[in-house]
Amino acid sequence: AQSVTQLDSQVPVFEEAPVELRCNYSSSVSVYLFWYVQYPNQGLQLLLKYLSGSTLVESINGFEAEFNKSQTSFHLRKPSVHISDTAEYFCAVSDQDSFQKLVFGTGTRLLVSP
Amino acid sequence: GAVVSQHPSWVICKSGTSVKIECRSLDFQATTMFWYRQFPKQSLMLMATSNEGSKATYEQGVEKDKFLINHASLTLSTLTVTSAHPEDSSFYICSASSVLFTDTQYFGPGTRLTVL
Numbered sequence: 001a002q003s004v005t006q007l008d009s010q011v012p013v014f015e016e017a018p019v020e021l022r023c024n025y026s027s028s029v030s031v032y033l034f035w036y037v038q039y040p041n042q043g044l045q046l047l048l049k050y051l052s053g054s055t056l057v058e059s060i061n062g063f064e065a066e067f068n069k070s071q072t073s074f075h076l077r078k079p080s081v082h083i084s085d086t087a088e089y090f091c092a093v094s095d096q097d098s099f100q101k102l103v104f105g106t107g108t109r110l111l112v113s114p
Numbered sequence: 115g116a117v118v119s120q121h122p123s124w125v126i127c128k129s130g131t132s133v134k135i136e137c138r139s140l141d142f143q144a145t146t147m148f149w150y151r152q153f154p155k156q157s158l159m160l161m162a163t164s165n166e167g168s169k170a171t172y173e174q175g176v177e178k179d180k181f182l183i184n185h186a187s188l189t190l191s192t193l194t195v196t197s198a199h200p201e202d203s204s205f206y207i208c209s210a211s212s213v214l215f216t217d218t219q220y221f222g223p224g225t226r227l228t229v230l
Contacts, residue, residue: 009155032217043118043207044158044221051217090157100146100211102219104157 002027002093006105013112015083021076021108023065023091033074034092034102035065044090050074061085086112116142118210120222127198128230135193135225137208143188144210148219149181152205164191198229 003026013019025031032051036044048059055067065076074091091105117140127133137147146165150158162178164170164185172178180202182194191210195202205226209219 004157036221041223043120043223044209046218046220049218100148100163100217100219101160102148102158103160106155106157 002031002095002103004091004093004103004105006091006108008108009106010109010111013081013110015112015114016080018079019077019081019085019110021089021091021110023074023076023105025072025074025091025093027072027093027095030096032094032096033065033067034094035059035063035074035076036090036092036104038088038090038107040087047076047089081110081112083112083114085110116210116212116215116220118144118208118220118222120206120208120225122225123223124226124228126228126230129199130197133195133198133227135195135206135208135227137191137193137210137222139189139210139212139220142210142212142214144191145188145213146211147185147191148209148211149183149191149193150207150209152207152224158207161193195227198227200229203227203229 005024034049035047037047038044048057050067058064063078088107090107092102119138121136149161152158161176162170162172170183185191207224209221
């Protein structure tokens with residue numbers, strides 16, 4: 001069985017500062033990894049995913065995450081955040097055999113202030 | 115992008131009554147739909163997976179007679195909470211995937227259920 005740990009429940013940061021949201025996973029098999037974002041009063045939206053290939057994946061709005069198999073991590077980073085990035089971010093994992101069965105972390109609330 | 119809606123967005127009911135929540139894929143055919151439950155400040159927990167035209171597969175610990183799931187068409191799945199009790203109060207979220215993008219789930223906005 002898989003598990004996901006998001007150690008930071010909340011990350012406050014100033015606008016235009018860099019940010020890293022941490023995600024570590026546990027699994028005995030090969031995995032797929034995902035980051036979802038939830039804006040207030042909205043459903044979860046897929047931000048980016050790692051399925052195979054390059055370990056560095058990017059989203060269209062400037063976020064990136066790197067799959068590190070040796071450290072079992074998939075941290076999310078952005079070099080310069082905007083106020084509009086304020087949201088809840090969820091890391092999720094699935095194993096490659098039952099890939100539709102997502103296991104989520106507890107989420108990290110990113111608070112961007114001016 | 116793929117859009118999933120849920121109705122209602124919130125519902126309040128009396129203990130002992132049943133509540134039905136709808137999940138619709140608006141612009142794609144959802145061959146598989148998922149139902150999650152989210153408690154405050156906790157992660158989403160998968161309750162069940164349903165494929166169109168088949169019986170739902172429930173996760174361990176989820177009472178299938180209490181949480182009835184129907185996936186009768188490629189665009190609609192329903193979750194019925196039967197004989198609801200206050201401990202069933204939660205945020206229920208559905209998601210859907212398609213044969214065109216089986217590795218990605220698209221999520222609905224969720225339904226807040228409060229049982230008095």
